[in-house]
Amino acid sequence: MRKSFTLTVISLAAFGLIQTVVAGPERIDNSKDKFVAAPAACDPRWYISLGGSVDFPFGDFSNGVSEDINGEATLDVLSRDYDDVYSDWWNIQGEVGYVLTNHIELFGNFRYTHAESKIVTGSVLDFGFFDLEFVSQYGDYNSYGGELGIRYFFMDKEARIRPYVSLSAGATFVDSIGLRAESEFFGNNFTAYDGPFYDETVVGTVTGLVGVEFQVIPCKFSVGIDAGLRWNSGLDGNDSAFEDFANNVGGMASTSNTNVSVGNGAFQSQLAAALSRLNDSEDNHFSVPVTVYAKFRF
Numbered sequence: 001m002r003k004s005f006t007l008t009v010i011s012l013a014a015f016g017l018i019q020t021v022v023a024g025p026e027r028i029d030n031s032k033d034k035f036v037a038a039p040a041a042c043d044p045r046w047y048i049s050l051g052g053s054v055d056f057p058f059g060d061f062s063n064g065v066s067e068d069i070n071g072e073a074t075l076d077v078l079s080r081d082y083d084d085v086y087s088d089w090w091n092i093q094g095e096v097g098y099v100l101t102n103h104i105e106l107f108g109n110f111r112y113t114h115a116e117s118k119i120v121t122g123s124v125l126d127f128g129f130f131d132l133e134f135v136s137q138y139g140d141y142n143s144y145g146g147e148l149g150i151r152y153f154f155m156d157k158e159a160r161i162r163p164y165v166s167l168s169a170g171a172t173f174v175d176s177i178g179l180r181a182e183s184e185f186f187g188n189n190f191t192a193y194d195g196p197f198y199d200e201t202v203v204g205t206v207t208g209l210v211g212v213e214f215q216v217i218p219c220k221f222s223v224g225i226d227a228g229l230r231w232n233s234g235l236d237g238n239d240s241a242f243e244d245f246a247n248n249v250g251g252m253a254s255t256s257n258t259n260v261s262v263g264n265g266a267f268q269s270q271l272a273a274a275l276s277r278l279n280d281s282e283d284n285h286f287s288v289p290v291t292v293y294a295k296f297r298f
Contacts, residue, residue, distance in 0.1 A: 042157045042158050042218065042219040043157075043219075044099065044219055044220070044297035044298055045098060045099050046096070046097070046098055046099070046297070046298055047096070047097050047099070047105075047295050047296060047297040047298065048094070048095065048096050048097075048295070048296050049094070049095045049097070049224075049293045049294060049295040049296070050093070050094055050095075050293060050294055051092075051093045051094075051095075051291050051292055051293025051294065052090065052091065052092055052093065052291070052292060052293075053090065053091045053093065053289045053290055053291035053292070054089060054090050054091075054289070054290055055089035055090070055091060055113065055115075055230075055287045055288065055289050055290075056089070056287060056288040056289075056290075057081075057082035057083060057086070057089060057115075057285060057286070057287040057288075058081060058082065058083060058285065058286055058287070058288075059081060059082060059283065059284065059285025059286050060079060060080070060081055060082075060283045060285065061080045061081055061082045061084065061085045061086075061138075061285070062079065062080045062085075062197075062278050062279055063079055063277055063278050063279070063280065064077055064078050064079030064080075065077045065274050065275070065277055065278060067274045069125075069267060069270050069271050069274060070266050070267045070270050070271075072127065072267055073125055073126060073127045073128070073267075073271075074125070074126045075124075075125050075126075075271065075274050075275075076123065076124050076125075076126065077123040077275075077278060078122045078123060080120060081285075082285055082287075084118070084120060085117060085118060085120060085138050086115035086116065086117055086118060086138075086140075086141050087115065087116050087118050088115060088116045089113070089114075089115045089141075089287070090113070090114060090115075091111050091112065091113045091114075091289065091291070092111070092112045093109055093110070093111045093112075093291065093293070094109065094110050095107050095108070095109040095110075095293075096108055096109075097151075099157070099297075102156050102157055103152055103153045103154070103156070104150065104151070104152055104153075105150070105151040105153070106148075106149075106150055106151075107148070107149055107150075107151060107166075107168070108146060108147070108148050108149075109146055109147055109149075109168070110144075110145070110146040111144075111145055111146065111147075111172070112142075112143070112144055113141070113142070113143045113144075113145075113172075114140065114141065114142055115140065115141040116140060117137050117138045117139060117140050117141070118137070119135060119136070119137050120135075120136050120137070120138075121133070121134075121135050121136070123136065123181075125249065125271075130186070132183045132184075132185065132192065132249065133183060133184070134181045134182065134183050134192060135181070135182050135183070136179060136180065136181040136182075137179075137180050138177055138178070138179050138197060139175075139176070139177045139178040139179070139197075141174070141175075141177065142174070142175040143172045143173060143174040143175065143203075144172065144173050145170060145171055145172025145173055145203075145205065146170050146171075146172075147168035147169055147170030147205060147207060148168060148169065148170060149166055149167055149168025149169065149207070150166065150167060150168070151164050151165070151166040152164055152165055152166070153213075157219065158218065158219075159215075160214065160215050160218070161212060161213070161214055161215075162212065162213045162214075162215070162222075163210075163211070163212045164210075164211055164212070164213065164226075165208075165209065165210050165211075166207075166208070166209045166211070166226070166228075167206075167207070167208050167209075168206070168207050168209075169204070169205065169206045169207070170204075170205050171202050171203065171204055171205065172202070172203050172204075172205050172232070173200070173201075173202050174198075174200065174201045174202075174203055174235060175200060176196060176198060176199055176200045176238070177196075177197050177198040177235070178194070178195060178196050178197055179193060179194075179195065179196075179197040180193065180194045181193040181194075192245065192248070192249065193241070193242075193245045195240070195241030195242075195244070195245070196238035196240060196241060197237070197238060197278075197279055198235040198236060198237060198238060198279060199235075199236040199237070199238045200236075201234075201235045201236045203232050203233040203234070203235065204231075204232070204233040205230060205231065205232055205233075206230070206231045207228060207229070207230040207231075207289070208228045208229055209226040209227065209228035209289075209291075210226060210227065210228055211224055211225055211226025211227070211228075211291075212224060212225065212226075213295065219297060220296070220297055220298075221294070221295070221296055221297070222294075222295045222297075223292075223293070223294050223295070224292070224293050224295060225290075225291065225292050225293075226290075226291050227288065227289065227290040227291070228288070228289065229286060229287075229288060230286065230287045230288075230289055231284055231286055232284055232285050232286070232287065233284045234283055234284050234285075235279075237276070237278075237279030237280055238279070239272075239275070239276040239279070242272045242275040242276055243268065243269075243272040245271075245272070245275065246267075246268040246269070246271035246272040246275065247268050249271065250267045250268045250271065
């Protein structure tokens with residue numbers, strides 16, 4: 001009987017070993033004890049960006065004047081807008097910002113703007129028996145300025161594509177702008193005017209933009225593009241050299257026509273007064289900036 005019991009135990013042990021080998025090790029469910037790491041928070045607070053843009057300006061640059069000068073000549077100067085006078089508007093811009101909430105950024109930017117002057121024609125001083133037609137060119141446009149603003153993103157910081165709107169305001173220092181005008185007097189070319197037109201001016205600016213950012217490296221590096229409307233206040237005119245121009249032109253007319261009353265200065269005074277209205281406009285102007293930039297968050 002002991003032998004039979006021993007064989008039974010051995011048989012049960014062998015059966016259990018075979019079942020274990022066939023079934024494999026027992027699975028242990030410890031899912032309740034597993035720790036799943038939370039994704040890293042997208043929470044950089046500061047950023048810097050660098051970009052460049054082109055501008056499309058519109059609005060008056062100078063006034064037009066059409067006036068009889070002391071009954072002896074007719075001054076006819078066409079009005080000019082910024083597109084008449086300048087081309088190839090471009091900007092270089094840097095920006096520093098702070099992430100206030102999941103959707104809002106506060107920022108400050110600095111911008112340098114440059115535009116190339118163009119040659120303009122179509123202005124004339126008509127004495128009846130001869131005309132002085134002027135070929136003019138203004139100085140290049142250069143400005144340095146900055147704005148403070150707020151930007152609202154429609155998507156969270158984790159989104160790859162983030163459309164936004166922004167509003168900012170500030171001031172810009174515009175370099176002085178001169179004017180050089182040339183004409184022809186009985187076959188001889190001469191410089192009729194080479195002097196100031198606008199003084200150095202600090203102008204106010206307000207900008208509204210619509211744009212979109214694409215996160216290349218989430219929470220660290222993105223690229224963007226925006227466009228909108230920028231308002232610029234007017235420039236300060238400088239009339240200091242218009243009287244010299246009037247005296248010069250009046251002197252030439254006097255040598256050709258004794259009817260020009262240069263003796264009492266009425267012609268020169270009225271001509272200078274008419275010219276001074278060319279840059280009296282305090283009209284502001286607008287532009288449409290289109291900017292591409294890269295942004296680095298930290």
